[in-house]
Amino acid sequence: MTIQAAIFTDVLAADALELSLVVPIFNEQESVGPLITRIIEAMTNYPSSWELILVDDGSTDATIVNARAYLQQPDSNLKIVALQRNFGQTAAMQAGIDTARGRLIATLDGDLQNDPKDIPMLVEELERRELDLLVGWRKNRQDGLFLRKIPSWIANRLIGKITGVRLHDYGCSLKIYRSSIIKQVKLTGEMHRFIPAWVASVVPSTRIGEMPVTHHARQFGASKYGLSRTFRVILDLLSVMFFMRYKARPGHFFGSLGLGLGALAGVIMTYLFIDKFILGNDIGTRPMLMVGVVLLLSSVQLITTGILAEMIARLYYRDDLTPNYIVRETYQQTD
The missing domain is CATH 1.20.58 (Methane Monooxygenase Hydroxylase; Chain G, domain 1)
Structure with missing residues (x-):
């Protein structure tokens, strides 16, 4: 190795981050403060460098104002990406992934239903099993039976059958990725629900796993989803099936x-x-x-x-x- 190459490698190592936490948020003015606090508490003893990226998806309430109040809080490692308007959760997640500098990327929802304390455990499990994607499984889901649980169960079975990537919980936003893998996938439309299927088009499905995680009931605001989501999932699934098989041809x-x-x-x-x-x-x-x-x-x-x-x-x-x-x-x- 030449002297110049060695110096360049050392600079990259000095600037490298281990983990980026990406959180898309939209009209979560009550949740965003406690969310940042919980993430800081959960990552206090994390042994490596990390950053928190909040992507404000064109909120119309005080979400971004409340989030900016934490910019000067010590050890928050906070960066806020404000989008020009509401582009949807998929685009917001893509913006966060594009901004992330970590070797690993974690995504979670901004409504406090995902528990940040699970993140270090998920990272450890990803490395232990040598996976490229580890998906959270809300085994004890704190949602309504008919409005959320049953439609989700049907959707997960259908998605697994069609895509060949069989998971218990496609809809859980708490996931850990290797940055080099997820950055090969471009998310569009409302395709964040099918990220494991898209990742399976880049790596073998054996490098995708799942792990039970904690799930809390929503504390503030109202859910952004309803029964109409089930029909959108079916339409999106047809698109996924087409693109997975015929995108390039x-x-x-x-x-x-x-x-x-x-x-x-x-x-x-x-x-x-x-x-x-x-x-x-x-x-x-x-x-x-x-x-x-x-x-x-x-x-x-x-x-x-x-x-x-x-x-x-x-x-x-x-x-x-x-x-x-x-x-x-x-x-x-x-x-």
Whole structure:
């Protein structure tokens, strides 16, 4: 190793952080203060360096004002990323992950239902099992049975069946990632619910695990989710299934459908050709002729759609670095 390389390595080691805690928040003015306090208490004896990144997702109450009051508190290691407007939890989480400097990244909700005291234990378990992602499992979930528990149980079973990554609790925001892995995944839409599935597209599913964690009942405010979330999960799951299998080759999806319909149209049109020109029957008023023509046109349309999708996919990969959020301002502790 050259002297310059050694110096560069030493500088990186000096600046490196071990753990970044990312917390998206939206209209949590009552919760944000106790949240920061609990995180500081939970990380007091953490043996390595860490930082806390709060991402304010365009709150319309006093959330960011209350959070900024903790910027000068000793040992809070606090940074606040204020987004220009409400972009959604997924975009806020992506903003926090992009800002994070830690070798490991922990995410948790800002409503005090996740317990920060579980974080050091999760980090230790991730390292012990040599995982790239460790997901919290709210085994004793403190939510309503019909509004949250049952829909969540159904969604977890369905997601595991379709994606092949079987976990008890996809919806738990308390997760620990290796930064080098999660930064290879770009989160869009409302895809934060399917992060383990996206991570499984980067690493083997055997490097994804779960561990029971503490779950508290909501103390302040109201839940941002309702029954409508179940239907959105189903729609998002269809998108996940498509992107996991055909993200880089959408032409295969549309092309396969097009070729299938084209083959069926070919059989029908061949039969009608024989019936017309060999057997001499009139086919002009037969419904089968219309079905064959429609199938043939649909086949051509699907194949051309696949070609266009391939072109769009190439543009997507070229422009994939465009963020899906806008940062208004960043606040952090001053010396």
